[in-house]
Amino acid sequence: MSFRRSGLVLKSCTRLNSTAQNAKKADASALYLNPHKWVGLPADRVFELHNLRKTNLAEKYVPNNAERRAILSTVTSLKGGAPKLEYGYEIDNFKERVMNNTPSNLRGLPPKLSNQRVYDRGDLIHKERLKRETLRTAAFEMPLLAKYRQEYRPKETAQNPLKLTFQSDFSDSPNEFNSKVTLSVKLDDLNLKQDQQKKFILLSGKKFDQHSRTLEFSSIRFPESTQNARWLVETFNKLLKESKDLTKNDFKDIPINTKQHKPVKPVYAFPESWKRPQDAPMERHNVVQNYIQSYKEKKESEYIKSISP
Structure with missing residues (x-):
C-alpha cells in the first residue's frame, strides 16, 4: 500500500514539473513576441529573447522600434566604470598650468607624478626606454660576445662561385x-x-x-x-x-649581341712630359693654419705621453 502511495506521489510531482515547464515555455513564447515588455530585464535575458524571436520567426522576422529600445536599454549595464585619473601635485601645479608662468614647450602637459612626467600622447617614453635598453645591451652584453670571435677566412670562389x-x-x-x-x-x-x-x-x-x-x-x-x-x-x-646541354641546340649560328652594355670609358694618365712644376702657383704662407696644426700636434703628443706606460 505504501509503494502505491509513493508511486502516486512521484507521478503527481512529474505532472507538476511538466506543467511548470509548459507554463514557463508559454510565458517565454508569449514574451519573445512582445518586445515592449523587455525593458528592465537583464541584458542576457534580452539577448536570449532576441535570439529566440529571430529563430522562431525565421524569414518573417522584422526588427521594430520596441526591440531596439529594449536592446539599447541594456548598454548602460554592460559598460564598466572608468577609473578616475589621480595626478599628484594637482594643487601645486594649478597655477603653473593655468597661468603663463609655464614655458611654452611644457604647456598642456599633465602634472608630474613624483620625478616622472606622464605624457598623455605620443611615444616619447617608449622611445626613451628602447634607447636605454639598447645602450645597456651594448655596454653589458655585447662585450661578452668577444669569446666567440673567429678569424675570417673567405671561401674559395672556385668552390662557391655564387x-x-x-x-x-x-x-x-x-x-x-x-x-x-x-x-x-x-x-x-x-x-x-x-x-x-x-x-x-x-x-x-x-x-x-x-x-x-x-x-x-x-x-x-x-x-x-x-x-x-x-x-x-x-x-x-x-x-x-x-x-x-649542347645536344638540342648549340647556338653556333647566332652571334653574341654586345650593344646592350655601354663600353667602359678609358681612363687616361696625364703624360709626365706635359707636367711643368715650375709654372705652378706659389704656395701662400698660411700662418694661422700652421700654428693651429702645430698646436694640435703638441697637445696630442702630451696626451699620449700622459697615458703611455
Whole structure:
C-alpha cells in the first residue's frame, strides 16, 4: 500500500514539473513576441529573447522600434566604470598650468607624478626606454660576445662561385627592399667550354655583363628573402644545366649581341712630359693654419705621453 502511495506521489510531482515547464515555455513564447515588455530585464535575458524571436520567426522576422529600445536599454549595464585619473601635485601645479608662468614647450602637459612626467600622447617614453635598453645591451652584453670571435677566412670562389647579396633597413614591416636578393656569378668560375660559354651568354641576355663577364639578376617576387634566394639558385641551376646541354641546340649560328652594355670609358694618365712644376702657383704662407696644426700636434703628443706606460 505504501509503494502505491509513493508511486502516486512521484507521478503527481512529474505532472507538476511538466506543467511548470509548459507554463514557463508559454510565458517565454508569449514574451519573445512582445518586445515592449523587455525593458528592465537583464541584458542576457534580452539577448536570449532576441535570439529566440529571430529563430522562431525565421524569414518573417522584422526588427521594430520596441526591440531596439529594449536592446539599447541594456548598454548602460554592460559598460564598466572608468577609473578616475589621480595626478599628484594637482594643487601645486594649478597655477603653473593655468597661468603663463609655464614655458611654452611644457604647456598642456599633465602634472608630474613624483620625478616622472606622464605624457598623455605620443611615444616619447617608449622611445626613451628602447634607447636605454639598447645602450645597456651594448655596454653589458655585447662585450661578452668577444669569446666567440673567429678569424675570417673567405671561401674559395672556385668552390662557391655564387654570390647572394641580401639587404635590410632594420624595420619590422615587410617591404620590397628587405625581401630583395641579388645573385651574381662570374663566367670564368663555372668551368665551361667555349661553346657552353657562348650558349650561357645568349641565354642570359641583358643580365650578363660583357665587360666584367658577370651574370647578375635579382628577385622580389616573394615576401621573404629566403624564398627569393631559393628561387634565384634554382633558376641559375636550370640556366647552367641548359647551357651545358649542347645536344638540342648549340647556338653556333647566332652571334653574341654586345650593344646592350655601354663600353667602359678609358681612363687616361696625364703624360709626365706635359707636367711643368715650375709654372705652378706659389704656395701662400698660411700662418694661422700652421700654428693651429702645430698646436694640435703638441697637445696630442702630451696626451699620449700622459697615458703611455
